[in-house]
Structure formats: C-alpha cells, structure tokens
Amino acid sequence: MEKNIIKVEKVKKYFSEILVLNDVSLKIQRSNVVVICGPSGCGKSTLLRCINGLEGLNSGDIIINEKSILDKKNLRAIRLDLGMVFQQFNLFPHKTVLENIILSPIINLGVNKDEAIVNGRKLLERVGILQKENQFPSSLSGGQQQRVAIARGLAMQPKIMMFDEPTSALDPEMIKEVLDVMIELAHDGMTMIVVTHEMGFAKEVADKIVMMDEGKIIEESIPNEFFGSPKKDRTKHFLSKILK
Amino acid sequence: MDYTFHFEVLETYWTWLAKGLWITVYISIISMFLALIIGLIISICRLSKIKILVIFSQSYIEIFRGIPLFVFIIWLYYGLAMVSGINFEPVTAGIICLSMQHGGYLAEIYRAGIQAISRGQWEASFSLGFSIISTFARIIFPQAVKIIIPPTANMFIGLFKDSALVSIIGVNELMRQSQIATSLTFRPFEFYTVTAIIYIVLTLCLSQLAKFLELKMSNE
Numbered sequence: 001m002e003k004n005i006i007k008v009e010k011v012k013k014y015f016s017e018i019l020v021l022n023d024v025s026l027k028i029q030r031s032n033v034v035v036i037c038g039p040s041g042c043g044k045s046t047l048l049r050c051i052n053g054l055e056g057l058n059s060g061d062i063i064i065n066e067k068s069i070l071d072k073k074n075l076r077a078i079r080l081d082l083g084m085v086f087q088q089f090n091l092f093p094h095k096t097v098l099e100n101i102i103l104s105p106i107i108n109l110g111v112n113k114d115e116a117i118v119n120g121r122k123l124l125e126r127v128g129i130l131q132k133e134n135q136f137p138s139s140l141s142g143g144q145q146q147r148v149a150i151a152r153g154l155a156m157q158p159k160i161m162m163f164d165e166p167t168s169a170l171d172p173e174m175i176k177e178v179l180d181v182m183i184e185l186a187h188d189g190m191t192m193i194v195v196t197h198e199m200g201f202a203k204e205v206a207d208k209i210v211m212m213d214e215g216k217i218i219e220e221s222i223p224n225e226f227f228g229s230p231k232k233d234r235t236k237h238f239l240s241k242i243l244k
Numbered sequence: 245m246d247y248t249f250h251f252e253v254l255e256t257y258w259t260w261l262a263k264g265l266w267i268t269v270y271i272s273i274i275s276m277f278l279a280l281i282i283g284l285i286i287s288i289c290r291l292s293k294i295k296i297l298v299i300f301s302q303s304y305i306e307i308f309r310g311i312p313l314f315v316f317i318i319w320l321y322y323g324l325a326m327v328s329g330i331n332f333e334p335v336t337a338g339i340i341c342l343s344m345q346h347g348g349y350l351a352e353i354y355r356a357g358i359q360a361i362s363r364g365q366w367e368a369s370f371s372l373g374f375s376i377i378s379t380f381a382r383i384i385f386p387q388a389v390k391i392i393i394p395p396t397a398n399m400f401i402g403l404f405k406d407s408a409l410v411s412i413i414g415v416n417e418l419m420r421q422s423q424i425a426t427s428l429t430f431r432p433f434e435f436y437t438v439t440a441i442i443y444i445v446l447t448l449c450l451s452q453l454a455k456f457l458e459l460k461m462s463n464e
Contacts, residue, residue, distance in 0.1 A: 054370065086364060104374065156373065
C-alpha cells in the first residue's frame with residue numbers, strides 16, 4: 001500500500017488572471033495530521049477545495065488513495081474518501097440534526113435506514129450532542145452546528161477528513177468544544193488536513209505544519225521546528241502576528 | 245344616486261355565471277399546473293452551464309414575458325391558423341397562452357429562489373458524494389420552494405384574473421358570461437359586481453392556501 005494517501009503534484013490554479021496556487025506539491029501520509037496555515041488569500045482554502053474537486057486544476061495532478069482527480073470518473077469515489085468540514089458549517093437547514101447525518105450514507109453508500117440511524121446516534125454521542133438529534137440546525141449554537149458537521153462527515157466513514165477553518169466563524173467560547181472533537185479524532189488515527197490559525201491545536205496534534213504564502217508552500221516542518229526555529233522570515237513574521 | 249340595484253336578475257342568470265366560473269377555474273388550474281412545469285424547466289435551463297440552453301431560456305423568458313397576453317392569444321388562435329393551418333380549440337389556445345406566459349414569469353421566480361440558496365449548500369452536498377441532480381432535488385430545491393411559494397401565489401392570482409382575456413376568442417368563461425348576461429339584461433353593475441366578488445373570494449382562497457403551505461413548510 002502506498003504510504004502517501006494524498007499526493008499533490010505541481011498544482012497550478014488561476015482565478016481568471018490571478019495565480020492562487022503556484023506549483024504546489026505536498027505529500028500526506030496515512031494517519032497523519034497536517035495543519036496548513038498562512039495569511040488570508042494565500043491559497044490554503046483553495047488547496048483543500050482542489051483536493052476534493054470543488055475547484056478544477058489548471059495544471060498538475062492530485063492523487064488521493066491512488067486515484068487521480070484529473071480523471072472525472074474518479075471524482076465521486078474521491079469525494080467518498082474525503083470528509084469535508086466548512087467554515088460556515090453548511091448543514092442542511094431543512095433537515096434535522098440526525099437527518100443531516102444519515103441522508104448521505106443512505107443515499108450514497110446504500111446503508112439501510114435503521115443501521116444509518118444507529119450509527120448516526122453513535123456519532124452524535126461521540127461529538128456530545130445526542131440530545132439535539134431531532135432539532136433543526138438553526139436552533140443550535142455555532143459550536144454545536146460545527147460538531148454536527150463533523151459527525152456528518154464521519155458518517156460517510158471517510159479515509160481522510162479535511163477542515164477548512166472550522167473554528168473561524170465561532171464565538172471564542174465555542175472554539176474549544178470543536179477543537180476537542182478534532183483532537184480526539186486525531187488521536188484515533190484519522191488522516192486529517194486542517195486549515196486553521198489555532199496554533200495550540202497544531203502544537204498538540206500536528207505531524208506536519210505547512211506554511212503557505214502567495215500561492216506557494218514556503219515552509220513544511222514538524223511542530224517543534226516550526227514554532228522553535230522557523231526557517232523563513234515570512235513564517236516568523238506570521239507567527240509573531242498570530243501568537244502575540 | 246338614482247340607480248337601483250336589481251340583483252334579482254341573478255335568479256335567472258346565476259347558472260350562466262356558475263358555468264363561466266367552472267370554465268375559469270378549469271382553465272386557471274390547468275394553466276397554473278403547466279406554468280409550474282414550464283417555469284421549472286426554463287429556470288433549470290437558465291441556470292445550467294450549457295450555453296445553448298441558457299440562450300434558449302433567456303430568449304423564452306424575454307419573448308413570452310414581454311408579449312401582451314391579448315396579442316399572444318389573438319396570434320395563437322387566429323394567426324397560427326392563418327399561417328400554418330393549425331387550429332386549436334379556444335380553450336386549448338387560452339391554456340397554452342396563459343401557461344407559456346406565466347411559465348416565463350415563474351422561471352424568473354424560481355431562478356431567484358434557487359440562487360438564494362448559498363453556494364455552501366451545493367458544496368457540502370457535493371462533498372458528501374451527492375450528484376448534481378441529487379443535490380438539486382434533495383438539498384437545493386426543497387429549500388428554494390419556501391422562498392418561491394409567496395411570489396408564485398402572487399403570480400397565480402395574476403394568472404387567475406388574466407384568464408378573463410381568453411374571452412376574446414369566444415371562451416365562455418366567467419367574465420364573458422357576465423358580459424353576455426349584461427347585454428341581455430342591461431344590468432352591468434349587478435353582474436360585474438357579483439363577478440368581481442367571485443374573483444375576490446377565489447383569490448382569497450388562493451392566498452390562504454399559499455399561507456397554509458408556507459406555514460407548513462416553515463414548521464417542517
């Protein structure tokens with residue numbers, strides 16, 4: 001089995017004339033947690049969106065679990081391997097919490113409804129909001145909604161979970177409850193790609209931290225090195241801004 | 245103020261109005277149903293990424309929304325027969341015109357409703373492995389319906405009253421029946437007042453139905 005579950009190879013991505021990903025290459029091993037950080041507009045979210053095919057590539061390739069994203073036939077299989085958690089949660093407002101979680105396994109994996117419900121409840125318990133299963137997302141706090149979104153992703157039994165600034169839209173007191181779920185997930189051995197500015201989270205669970213700037217990966221190192229002795233001035237500057 | 249209402253003329257002619265009412269309701273309901281379908285198809289074309297469908301739907305909307313219904317009915321009923329020999333029954337011609345024009349209006353209402361659903365809903369659904377059709381049918385459209393209902397009800401009230409225009413090609417719907425009754429009795433105010441009341445009552449029913457649907461949707 002190939003040890004790198006994700007291989008991003010020389011990816012270029014333009015939004016009209018603007019180059020947002022400039023020759024980005026990145027390898028991610030199974031069960032690793034990779035944190036991507038960098039100033040806004042550096043291309044980190046775009047990289048995640050390219051990995052699950054929400055954005056197309058202008059050149060280069062991305063290989064996920066030995067399947068190339070360039071082959072349109074692979075797209076659905078790749079998306080089933082990848083769970084995605086968004087900054088704005090994006091729960092389905094017309095479905096209850098439990099329905100949000102069981103809909104895709106039933107439709108897209110062919111799981112029978114009873115089984116999906118049992119599994120869905122387990123996941124809700126795991127993220128600590130089983131008591132809200134019959135409520136609609138709008139009646140939940142941001143932190144609760146984001147935990148439901150994580151449970152929704154996990155219900156598809158993905159091989160990789162991706163998080164696009166999962167705590168950026170949350171009130172400060174709710175950030176911890178979401179990070180705790182993510183930390184537990186990391187300890188369980190889930191492969192994770194996390195775009196975040198939560199450096200405490202990065203220190204605790206990241207196997208690798210990737211620093212991006214102006215569409216390029218400028219530094220890639222383990223947390224101790226990244227925080228202890230960053231190689232690039234841009235990284236030092238960035239850290240000094242966000243760590244304060 | 246020396247006009248005296250003589251509503252007793254209705255005793256003789258109420259069956260006329262009832263017959264006209266039935267035809268009005270019949271034409272309106274079928275046209276509403278067809279307009280819903282036409283509107284959905286046109287709005288999907290309008291939102292698609294296939295250029296020819298976008299051009300087709302834009303042209304459809306501009307032409308059939310812009311043409312005066314009066315002219316459209318005359319053209320379809322008399323003009324088409326002269327040009328191509330295709331003869332429609334007056335009721336059929338009326339239904340075609342009403343549903344095509346209101347389909348154009350509805351297409352724009354649908355489009356606005358569908359576009360009001362955030363991009364994030366599409367993306368979350370795609371990320372979970374749903375296809376584009378499945379995403380539209382299960383995630384986007386059910387949310388858009390809530391936005392679409394009130395303006396659609398408004399359109400339907402318009403359609404209901406527009407249906408009176410098919411009287412110009414001799415369909416004996418409510419308005420024409422009261423016109424005929426008027427010409428026989430010289431009692432325009434009696435008949436038109438009653439006709440107006442009937443329109444208002446039915447319009448009220450429509451708007452109540454829409455309110456009920458809206459409430460039901462928001463409870464779900």
